[in-house]
Amino acid sequence: MTRFILRRVVSGIILVVLISVVAYALLYLGGGDIARRILGQNATPEAVAQRASQLGLDQPIWTQYLGWLGHAVTGDLGSSWFTGQAVTTAISTRVTVTLSLVIGATIISAIVAVVLGVWAAVRRGWADKLVQLVSILGFAIPGFLIALGLVTVFAINLRWFKPTGYVNLTDSFSGWIATVTLPIIALAIGGIAGVAQQVRGSVIDALRQDYVRTLRSRGLPASRVIFQHVLRNAGGPALAVLAVQFIGLLGGAVIVEQIFAIPGLGQVAVTATTQGDIPLVMGLVLVTAIIVVIVNLLIDLLQGWLNPKVRLS
Amino acid sequence: MTATTPLPASTPSVGVEERAARTHLFRRLLHNPVGLVSLVFLAIVVLAGIFAPLLAPADPNRASLQDVLAEPGAAHLLGADSAGRDVLSRLLFGTQFSLAGALVALAVAVVIGVTSGLLAGYFGGWFDSVSAWTSGLVMALPGFVVLLAARAVIGPSMWLSMAIFGVLLSPAFHRLVYASVTAVRGELFVDAARVSGLGNGRIIARHILTVVRAPVIIQASLVAGIAIAIQAGLEFLGLGDLSIPTWGSMLNDGFSNVFNAPILMLWPSLAIALTSIALTLLGNAMRDELERSASGAKRSKKRKSASAPATVPTSLSTIGIQTMLDEDAAAPRTVVHEEEAGATGATRTWRRRSSASRTCRSATARATAR
Numbered sequence: 297m298t299r300f301i302l303r304r305v306v307s308g309i310i311l312v313v314l315i316s317v318v319a320y321a322l323l324y325l326g327g328g329d330i331a332r333r334i335l336g337q338n339a340t341p342e343a344v345a346q347r348a349s350q351l352g353l354d355q356p357i358w359t360q361y362l363g364w365l366g367h368a369v370t371g372d373l374g375s376s377w378f379t380g381q382a383v384t385t386a387i388s389t390r391v392t393v394t395l396s397l398v399i400g401a402t403i404i405s406a407i408v409a410v411v412l413g414v415w416a417a418v419r420r421g422w423a424d425k426l427v428q429l430v431s432i433l434g435f436a437i438p439g440f441l442i443a444l445g446l447v448t449v450f451a452i453n454l455r456w457f458k459p460t461g462y463v464n465l466t467d468s469f470s471g472w473i474a475t476v477t478l479p480i481i482a483l484a485i486g487g488i489a490g491v492a493q494q495v496r497g498s499v500i501d502a503l504r505q506d507y508v509r510t511l512r513s514r515g516l517p518a519s520r521v522i523f524q525h526v527l528r529n530a531g532g533p534a535l536a537v538l539a540v541q542f543i544g545l546l547g548g549a550v551i552v553e554q555i556f557a558i559p560g561l562g563q564v565a566v567t568a569t570t571q572g573d574i575p576l577v578m579g580l581v582l583v584t585a586i587i588v589v590i591v592n593l594l595i596d597l598l599q600g601w602l603n604p605k606v607r608l609s
Numbered sequence: 610m611t612a613t614t615p616l617p618a619s620t621p622s623v624g625v626e627e628r629a630a631r632t633h634l635f636r637r638l639l640h641n642p643v644g645l646v647s648l649v650f651l652a653i654v655v656l657a658g659i660f661a662p663l664l665a666p667a668d669p670n671r672a673s674l675q676d677v678l679a680e681p682g683a684a685h686l687l688g689a690d691s692a693g694r695d696v697l698s699r700l701l702f703g704t705q706f707s708l709a710g711a712l713v714a715l716a717v718a719v720v721i722g723v724t725s726g727l728l729a730g731y732f733g734g735w736f737d738s739v740s741a742w743t744s745g746l747v748m749a750l751p752g753f754v755v756l757l758a759a760r761a762v763i764g765p766s767m768w769l770s771m772a773i774f775g776v777l778l779s780p781a782f783h784r785l786v787y788a789s790v791t792a793v794r795g796e797l798f799v800d801a802a803r804v805s806g807l808g809n810g811r812i813i814a815r816h817i818l819t820v821v822r823a824p825v826i827i828q829a830s831l832v833a834g835i836a837i838a839i840q841a842g843l844e845f846l847g848l849g850d851l852s853i854p855t856w857g858s859m860l861n862d863g864f865s866n867v868f869n870a871p872i873l874m875l876w877p878s879l880a881i882a883l884t885s886i887a888l889t890l891l892g893n894a895m896r897d898e899l900e901r902s903a904s905g906a907k908r909s910k911k912r913k914s915a916s917a918p919a920t921v922p923t924s925l926s927t928i929g930i931q932t933m934l935d936e937d938a939a940a941p942r943t944v945v946h947e948e949e950a951g952a953t954g955a956t957r958t959w960r961r962r963s964s965a966s967r968t969c970r971s972a973t974a975r976a977t978a979r
Contacts, residue, residue, distance in 0.1 A: 311749065323762055436889035437882050438838035440845060444864060444878065448871060547753025551842050555864070566846055569757045577761045584754045592749070 297600070304596050308589035315585040316368070316578075320361050323574050323581075324353075333572060334377050368582065374575040376568075383579035386564055391583060394553065394560035396465055396472075398545045400480045405487030406538055412488065413495025413534070414522060417503065427492055434489025440551040443482035447555060450478060460557035479556045483548055487541040494537045498530030505529075531602045539595040543588050634823065637898040644894030647887040654884055658704035665698035669854040681872075690862050690873055699854040700876050707856045707880075710771045711836035715829055717775025722782025723825060727813060729783070730790025741787075744780035752777045753839070760848050767840070767850045774839055778832055785828055789821045827895045834888035841881045856880050 324330070331348035332339065339347075348354050352363060367374065373383035416427035451459035457478050463471030502508065503526060511521045553562030561580065568576035638644035657664065673693035681688040687696040725744075729737040752774065759773045793799060793816075802812045837856075843849050844857025851858065856877040863873030 311746070314746070315750070319758065323758065432889060432893070433886070436834060436886040438842065438885060440842055441878055441882055444860070444874060448867060448874065452867060452871070543749070543751050546751045550753055550757065551846060554846055565754065565757050566848070569761045569848060572761050572764075574761065577758050581754060581758050584751050588749060588751060 300600060301593075301597065304593050308593055312582070312585050312589055313365075316365070316582055317361065319578060319581045320364060321357065323578055324357060324360065330574065364578075373579040373582070376576045377573050378571050383575050386576060387561065387579050387583050390560050390564055393462060393464075393558060394546070394549050394562065395587070397476060397479055397483065397553070397558070397560065398542065398549055400476060401483035401487060401545055402538065402542050404480060405484040405491055405541065408484070409488045409491035409534070409538075410495055410527070412492040414499055414527070416492070416496045417499035418522065424496070427496060431489040431493045434485045439482055439486045439548045440555065442485050443479065443552045443555045446478045446482055462556075462558045462560075475556075475558070479552045479558060482552050482555075483545050486548070487538070487545065490541055491534055491537050494534045495530060498533050499526055502526045502529045528602055532599055535595050535598055535602070539592055542591050546584055546587065634826070634895060634898065637901075638891075638894060641894045641898050643890050644898065647891040647894065650883065650887045651891065654704060654880075654887075655708065657701055658708045661698075661701035661705045665695075665701045667695040667698045669694060669698040669702040670852070671695075687876060688870070688872065690859070691866050691870075692862075694854075696859070696873065696876060699859055700856075700880065703854045703856045703859055703877065704880065706767070706853050707837060707840060710767050710840045710855070711833050713768055714771040714775040714778060714836040714840070715833050717772050718778035718782055718832060719825065719829060721776060722779035723786050723821070725779070726783040726786025727790055727817065727821070730787040731794060731809070731813060731817060740783060744783045747777055748780050750777070753842070756839070756843060757848070760843070765848060765850045767844070767853065767855070770843060770849075771836065771840060774836060778836070781828060781832055782825060785824050786821045789824060790817055793817060793820050823895075823899055827892050827899075830888050830892035830895065834885040834892075837881065837888070838885055841877075 330353055331344045331351065335344055335347055345354075352360055355363075364374065371384060373387075375382045376386060379386075412427050412430070416424040447459050451457045457474060462475050465472040499522075508521060508526060511525055512518075549560060550562035550565055552558075553560045554566060561583070564576065565580050567573070568580065638648060671694060673689070675693065677689065677691060677693045687700065689695055690699065725736075725740045729740045755777060756770055756774060760770055763769045763773075799812060799816055802816055807815070840849075840855070841857035841860065844855045845860045845864070847858075847861055849855060849858060859877040860874060860881070863870070863875075863877065866873055
């Protein structure tokens, strides 16, 4: 098991470094005359050249990258070109907000999807058809449209929730719940659609296996057969889909945060993008890559725990 | 589902696909109620987009101070937006640009994905490993964040960002085509073609492309829906090109005026949602029809009953995610109960690799959209 974890950690680190190389090259080489863009069109060529050497932009790209990497390893991602704020500070104050949304949405979609998927697989008939229909709609309708619909109906027309704003989890739990309920629902619906389908399919497959018949013939109650044995076997593929959904949720959170005016990574991402604040964008790419790698690692560990065969492959 | 399903014997499903492709998918779709409705709706949308210059009552970008947030009426059939621009005209021109943007992404994804999938699947070798690795890397990236990063560099160009999104989508086609091609590469008819002296190019064009055509069309329908959603998302955030009307930028305008004129959000929302749903349902209907026509064909029926596992018909006839994108339903079976399938060592390793990764892939394509 230790070797399994170690191998995954090493491949994760390699992935993060690779992504940073590609992103750095594209961002810094594709950005054109960066010093000119920061200083504006009226700056003198001397000022532009001075700024460029100040930012290290006159050095070869690989020297620049190695310099960036050296600082990045110590937790210094440079500072924003436009606000001067350290990238690490700008991101770390907001990453918890986004993560609380995304993790909340993942947990909700896992629970609801398992319930719906098992229900559809066991009941079949109309229950199955209903879950299929919900899945199709959840799959086809973009998440931000769902978010817009929720805001319009529940926050603006019915006034059950505040349409915008965010309260920190540490400040007030009820306040947090009130501000994140709609965003989490908006994010979770797509995940529910995908994972419920997968759970349904895997449970139907697992129910046909001989071991299920054996367990039943031994007189085990149906609920125990399903929740202790069938779900354990059906869980692997569902987890794989959930991991992918999580990656997608990070992107979805950008739009949803914008709609609900939640001060998360999404807002930084949009401002940094429109301004062309390359160090900040680079930091965001790196942080998302790290989050994705960690989540994949956790899912791999869960997979290995659910199904020992995975550890060997 | 069919050609890419990691079944114990992938041959029948491929045969099925190939036959089905020949039995006029289009004509069959017309007899499928869901397929027909989606097709008609999409046709209307496409025509509305193409003939927007003729249909639109006004210039979509002409602002007028008197008409700011005008109610629907004789002057503006669907009202006017916060800059006094005619909503109906913007909706029609928005259809044109939204569809064109999605088409760019789709075209890039198909060209890259199908070409690399064909080459990797047919010739194998180093290109195979490199492309498998690259598509894995691309799939591990959160697509939307990549698009934002790209936007920071290239500026607000809808065409460029959709082309980049096409690159991000290409693994969806690469893996599909790769799986189909590896499944038929060892087939007798391919060997026969080679023995009769056909060159690689001819074999690929004549025999291999026929096999991958149907699954690629189905995948394209689903991917187009994703591209429309992503493009609308970017424009909604105001990261797109403000000079061209799109559904997403209309939505943005509607949302900023949600307290004054919530109806502005209605039309672009409906356009995006209905088009996405129609594309998804169309993909499903095509898959269902291919499957039905395949099980109706005599030859394939015989071969199918001989080797396909019992689970396949259920997972094929359902209308869910795994049937929409691909082979999820079969994946757990092959991973967990491999021995039972009685595969040979070679196919077993292939399946293990492909089934696990593909389970993720179908969802990835969608997940990137959120």
